[in-house]
Amino acid sequence: MSVNPDIQVERDTATFRSIDVTHMLDGSPEATNQRRIRQKQIGDDPQINRRNIIFMSHEERYEAAIARGLRIEQLKAEHDWDIMDENNAIMWCFSDIAMFVHKVMFIPAIERLGNKEQHDKWLPLAIDHKILGTYAQTELGHGTFLRGLEMEARYDKSTEEFVISTPKHSSMKWWPGSLGHSSSHAVLLATLYIDDQNCGMQPFIVQLRDLNTWKPLPGVEVGGIGPKMALATTDNGFLVLNNVRIPRDQMLMKYAQVSKDGKFTKSGAAKANYSTMMLVRVGIAHSCYFSLAVGATIVTRYSAVRRQGEIKPGAPEVKILDYQTQQLKVIPSIATAYAFHFCKEHLKWYYIETFQQIQQNDFSGLPEIHCVTSGLKAYMSDIATAQLETLRRACGGNGYLLSNGITNTYIQTLALPTVEGENTVLYLQVARYLMKCLKVAATGEAVKGSLSYMNEKIKTPYTSGLVTREDYSNVKKLLKLYQNMTVRLTQKAGDHLNKLHVSGQPKYEAWNNTSVQLVNAAKAYCQTYVLGMNIEGLSTQAVDLPGDALEVIHQLCVFYALHGITEQSGNFLETGCINITELHIIQQEAQEMMAKIRKNAVALVDAFDIPDNLLNSTLGCYDGNAYQHLYDSAKSDPMNQKQVLPAFEKYIKPMLQGKHTSKL
Ligand SMILES: CCCCCCCCCCCCCCCC(=O)SCCNC(=O)CCNC(=O)[C@H](O)C(C)(C)COP(=O)(O)OP(=O)(O)OC[C@H]1O[C@@H](n2cnc3c(N)ncnc32)[C@H](O)[C@@H]1OP(=O)(O)O
Ligand SMILES: Cc1cc2nc3c(=O)[nH]c(=O)nc-3n(C[C@H](O)[C@H](O)[C@H](O)COP(=O)(O)OP(=O)(O)OC[C@H]3O[C@@H](n4cnc5c(N)ncnc54)[C@H](O)[C@@H]3O)c2cc1C
Numbered sequence: 001m002s003v004n005p006d007i008q009v010e011r012d013t014a015t016f017r018s019i020d021v022t023h024m025l026d027g028s029p030e031a032t033n034q035r036r037i038r039q040k041q042i043g044d045d046p047q048i049n050r051r052n053i054i055f056m057s058h059e060e061r062y063e064a065a066i067a068r069g070l071r072i073e074q075l076k077a078e079h080d081w082d083i084m085d086e087n088n089a090i091m092w093c094f095s096d097i098a099m100f101v102h103k104v105m106f107i108p109a110i111e112r113l114g115n116k117e118q119h120d121k122w123l124p125l126a127i128d129h130k131i132l133g134t135y136a137q138t139e140l141g142h143g144t145f146l147r148g149l150e151m152e153a154r155y156d157k158s159t160e161e162f163v164i165s166t167p168k169h170s171s172m173k174w175w176p177g178s179l180g181h182s183s184s185h186a187v188l189l190a191t192l193y194i195d196d197q198n199c200g201m202q203p204f205i206v207q208l209r210d211l212n213t214w215k216p217l218p219g220v221e222v223g224g225i226g227p228k229m230a231l232a233t234t235d236n237g238f239l240v241l242n243n244v245r246i247p248r249d250q251m252l253m254k255y256a257q258v259s260k261d262g263k264f265t266k267s268g269a270a271k272a273n274y275s276t277m278m279l280v281r282v283g284i285a286h287s288c289y290f291s292l293a294v295g296a297t298i299v300t301r302y303s304a305v306r307r308q309g310e311i312k313p314g315a316p317e318v319k320i321l322d323y324q325t326q327q328l329k330v331i332p333s334i335a336t337a338y339a340f341h342f343c344k345e346h347l348k349w350y351y352i353e354t355f356q357q358i359q360q361n362d363f364s365g366l367p368e369i370h371c372v373t374s375g376l377k378a379y380m381s382d383i384a385t386a387q388l389e390t391l392r393r394a395c396g397g398n399g400y401l402l403s404n405g406i407t408n409t410y411i412q413t414l415a416l417p418t419v420e421g422e423n424t425v426l427y428l429q430v431a432r433y434l435m436k437c438l439k440v441a442a443t444g445e446a447v448k449g450s451l452s453y454m455n456e457k458i459k460t461p462y463t464s465g466l467v468t469r470e471d472y473s474n475v476k477k478l479l480k481l482y483q484n485m486t487v488r489l490t491q492k493a494g495d496h497l498n499k500l501h502v503s504g505q506p507k508y509e510a511w512n513n514t515s516v517q518l519v520n521a522a523k524a525y526c527q528t529y530v531l532g533m534n535i536e537g538l539s540t541q542a543v544d545l546p547g548d549a550l551e552v553i554h555q556l557c558v559f560y561a562l563h564g565i566t567e568q569s570g571n572f573l574e575t576g577c578i579n580i581t582e583l584h585i586i587q588q589e590a591q592e593m594m595a596k597i598r599k600n601a602v603a604l605v606d607a608f609d610i611p612d613n614l615l616n617s618t619l620g621c622y623d624g625n626a627y628q629h630l631y632d633s634a635k636s637d638p639m640n641q642k643q644v645l646p647a648f649e650k651y652i653k654p655m656l657q658g659k660h661t662s663k664l
Contacts, residue, residue, distance in 0.1 A: 006305045006319060007602060007624030014603030016549035021607035024541055024553075025341055032609070038085050042092055043613035047071040050096055050616050054402040055638050058232050065098040065233030066182070072097065073129065087283070091290055092614050094412060098233045099132055101177035104283060106133030109187040109276040113203045113252035122205060131211070134179045135276065136239060137189040141170025144425050146201050146274075151190040151241070153204055153251070157262045161245045162204060164190060172240045179237030180224030184209045186239070187252065189273075192264070199264045203252040203273060206244065219244040230411035269363040271370070275355075278370065280420045281377035282344075282351045288380035289340035291413040292387060296333040297605040298406045298620030299391040302398075303330055304602050305624040321601065324591070329394040331594045333387045334604050335560040338553065340380055342537030343530045347376060368449045371433035372529065378423035378430075379526035381416035388413055398619060398626075403633040405617025430525060431518035434490045435497070450529060457487040464578050472589045475535050475554075478561035481577050482528040485568075488575035489521040524571060531561055552600050555593055562590035 011018075019032075026032040042048050048068050053061060072089050075081065081089070090100050107126050114122065125131045142148040150171030153162040166172050173179065179186065188206045192199040208220050216222050221240040228236065251258060255272040257265050303321035311318050320326050351373065354365040388410040392399040395406065402408060417423045437451045438458075447454045462484055471477050493514055500510035511518075534557050542553045565572055565586050572578045578586070597604070612621050618629040639645065654660050 001623055001625055001628065003622075004305050004624030004626075006307070007301060010304050010602035011606065014600050016546070016552050016600065016603065018603045018606040018609075020546055020549045021553065021604070022609045024545055024549075025607065025609075027541075035088070036609075036611075038079075038081070038088065039092060039611055039614060041075055041079055042072075042089055043611050045071060045075065048075075048093060049613060050093065051613075052636070053096060053616075054408070055636075058227060061096070061232050062098060062181075062235060065096050068093060069097040069099045091287055094409065094616075095231065095287075096233050098182050098235065099178055101134050101234060102126070102132050102183070104280060105135035105177075105276060106183075106185070106187055108279050109135055109203060110205070110252065112275045112279070113187070113254050113273060115253045118205075118249070118252060118254075131185045131207075132178070132183050133185040133187060133205075134176045134183040134237075136173040136176040136179060136186040138173065138175040139170065140172050140174040140238070143175065144422055146189070149189060149191050149201050151188070153190040153192050153202065155192070155194045155248075155258055155262050156245075157260075159245070160248045160260055162192075162248065162251060164188070164204065164206060164241045164244045164246065166240045166242070172238050174225060174238050175236050176239070177231075177234040177236050179208075179222065179239055180235035181237070182235055183237075184211055184214075187276075188239075192251070192256075192258070194258065194262050194264050197264075199256070199258075201273060202256055204246060205250045205252065206241070206246055208239070217244070229414060230408065231415055268361060269366055271366070272358070272363070274370075275358065277420055278373050279351070279355075281373040282347055284416050284420055285340075285347050285373075285376045285380050286344045288384040288413070288416065289337060289344045291409050292333055292337040292340060292384050293605075293608040294409050294610060294615065295388045295391040295406050296330070296337050297608055297610055297615065298404065298617045299394050300330050300334065300601050300605045301621070301624060302395055302619040302626055305626055306396075321598065324594075326394060327594050327598050327601075329390050331559065331597050331601065332563050333391055334597070334601060335556045335563065336383060336387060337608070338556050338604075339530050339534040339560050340384075342541065343376065343380070343533040345541065346533045346536065347372070367433060367436075371430050372450060374421060374426040375430040375522060375526040376529065377420060378417070378426040379523060379530065381413070382423055382523075385410070385413050385417060395619060398630065401618070401630075403618040403630065405615055405620055408616075424519060427519040427522040427526075428515060430522035431493070431515075434518075434521055434525060435494060438490055438494045450532075451525070453483040454487055454490075457484055458491070462488070462576055464582055466578070466582055466585075469585075472562070472585060473558045473593070475531075475538070475557050475561055478558070478565070479528070479531055479535055481565065481572065482524070482531055482561070484577045485572055485575050486521065486524040486528045488577065489517070489524050489571060492575070493517040493521045520571070524568075527564060527568070531557075531564065534560060552597070552604065555597055556604070559590060559593040559597055562586050562593060566590055 023029045023032050026035055048071050056064060076086055090097055090103065110118065110122050110126060126133060139149055139151060141150060150168065151164065151166055151173065153164045156163055184207060186206050186208055188204050189201050190204060192202040207217060208222055209216055219242040222237055224235050224237050248258060248260065255266065255268040303326055304319055306320050307317040308320055309317060311322060321330065350369065354369045357365050388406065392406050392410050395404060398404055399406065437447045437454055441447050441454045441458045465477050465480055466472060496517055497510050497514045500513055501507055505513065538554060538557055542550055545553065569583055573580065573583060618633045619626045621629055634640065
């Protein structure tokens with residue numbers, strides 16, 4: 001099929017080469033080649049291809065997802081993939097892989113929370129798929145408040161075993177992925193009791209099913225929790241344990257230990273057992289980038305080939321991408337996807353560095369990285385889901401079809417604001433950190449890390465620093481506005497908290513009564529962080545780009561900053577970081593920048609380099625022939641393979657013949 005001329009012209013008139021930007025996104029031309037080889041291995045494989053997924057039943061999809069997971073394992077062995085290749089493969093399959101919790105949580109939990117002997121025993125079994133596991137933490141009654149977990153592990157000195165039980169309905173495990181039908185084992189988080197003393201949430205390895213028959217073991221009641229909005233392939237489950245006994249060495253003992261005679265000791269930081277969640281939060285930030293890149297690719301290409309209506313009366317119908325309002329739906333998502341790219345790259349290295357320190361029992365970096373990973377997981381998933389919905393609607397009626405590729409991406413991504421810590425709760429963790437830093441800054445001590453700008457901003461009187469017109473496209477000046485805004489919102493929340501406390505409210509009550517402001521400040525911190533990482537990316541990752549490409553990536557960053565101010569203008573005005581005249585100029589500049597970026601919109605999404613067989617979209621194919629692909633997809637619907645469906649004979653015909661009665 002030839003390429004649609006409407007999309008070809010977009011590529012021909014772009015001011016830079018997409019491939020240069022693709023190399024930057026991958027890290028180097030060699031990395032691009034390597035990724036393409038991997039994506040081809042996956043995309044061309046008939047067992048992995050998700051082409052007909054939208055026509056499958058829940059059970060067919062589950063079975064296909066198991067097969068896909070298995071095939072990934074074979075490909076990994078055949079082509080000698082490393083862990084990054086494997087993680088990417090999981091993401092490129094849009095998580096339509098059963099058992100991915102085994103990889104992204106079960107194995108990492110053993111690695112992080114187990115001691116050397118436990119690694120030696122369990123990791124080979126898990127890595128070789130001799131056992132399959134889940135991460136079972138959430139309960140029917142508690143998902144957020146982990147100190148409230150009710151599943152009990154009571155130590156029995158006489159037999160050197162833990163006895164695990166579910167005392168009431170609310171204490172059953174509820175939600176763990178792959179628990180319903182696909183796990184033989186669980187890393188199970190339960191409250192440890194020794195002689196009735198509560199020793200907090202601890203991790204245990206518990207076998208749930210017989211490895212030959214797959215039947216639940218005695219004392220284990222397990223099953224699926226029912227159909228969900230999406231992620232049909234991660235069979236989320238429930239689990240009831242009736243006095244199930246496990247040996248003492250099946251408590252993962254890296255950070256807390258129970259001796260044979262029942263002595264409880266701790267080593268490491270109090271929240272070290274939470275470290276698996278931190279890893280997955282980093283992964284979620286990455287997948288927010290990917291989801292947005294997918295959505296932006298599909299909708300930008302579709303907007304460049306769909307023509308509807310006219311701008312100039314009587315002139316030919318225009319590409320919908322030429323409507324300014326359509327640009328406002330599409331361009332921010334392109335700019336955000338690029339900003340998220342820089343941010344997730346930074347986060348990856350930051351996490352690896354801090355994790356290495358933690359492995360060497362240096363926990364000093366834990367508070368800051370907990371704040372950053374919690375905040376970015378929340379902020380990036382909030383923004384990604386909101387923008388994906390905007391993008392989906394930007395496709396008009398075809399945005400409601402499953403074959404468009406964006407709907408599935410969107411509903412899968414909708415899980416991300418909830419999983420791994422509900423977003424509001426995570427913002428409040430960020431706010432806790434903000435308040436601590438505010439206290440440090442107020443005493444004149446230096447705040448370190450991502451909030452070090454507080455040192456300067458807390459003292460200096462605020463001026464926007466926007467004097468000349470050029471200042472409005474100076475990303476460093478724009479970043480200062482964001483930093484000012486964050487510090488002011490933090491101070492405002494801090495002042496409110498103190499005021500309530502001084503007026504007699506206990507601290508916890510004052511905290512709850514300030515929590516709306518605290519969350520607002522936390523969001524501002526996250527938005528500032530993402531912009532900061534985008535700017536850093538310009539001078540690190542983007543610096544070797546040819547000038548024309550660098551210019552466009554720079555424009556995206558300017559637009560990201562300006563658009564963010566227009567979206568949050570209330571915060572910027574209220575805190576006095578800009579005045580109304582400055583806001584008007586910012587709005588104008590953002591619109592002008594958007595018009596410039598529009599010219600390169602298709603080339604910018606092409607640079608994400610997502611192949612058609614992974615994009616799996618009728619609307620967003622590289623060749624731009626959306627109508628042909630829509631028609632082909634409709635024709636391939638199994639319901640269209642018969643001219644007359646059984647429902648005709650059964651119901652419609654009797655109705656037409658007036659034979660429908662109350663028996664029908
Ligand atoms: C197109 C592609 C589509 C792809 C599509 C993919 C779909 C992909 C689906 C993914 C699927 C994934 C699989 C989901 C798997 C789950 O969802 S697993 C379950 C995850 N569960 C959670 O995240 C629970 C959330 N809750 C928590 O993390 C904690 O309980 C909370 C909310 C942080 C509060 O904890 P708490 O024990 O009550 O602590 P609190 O008294 O508030 O004290 C907090 C202190 O601990 C510290 N702290 C708390 N947590 C931590 C931590 N982690 N580290 C360090 N310190 C910490 C705080 O800094 C604070 O310190 P201080 O201020 O006191 O110094
Ligand atoms: C698709 C999916 C996959 C999952 N996979 C797993 C898994 O593999 N393993 C696992 O263990 N769990 C899993 N979960 C569970 C998930 O981690 C929890 O649902 C999540 O942590 C939120 O907890 P919750 O359901 O208790 O929400 P709740 O805490 O009940 O949240 C409900 C509301 O209460 C608010 N709220 C709660 N506490 C506070 C507070 N302190 N301050 C202010 N507001 C508050 C929240 O903001 C929210 O608005 C999964 C969930 C989903 C949807």
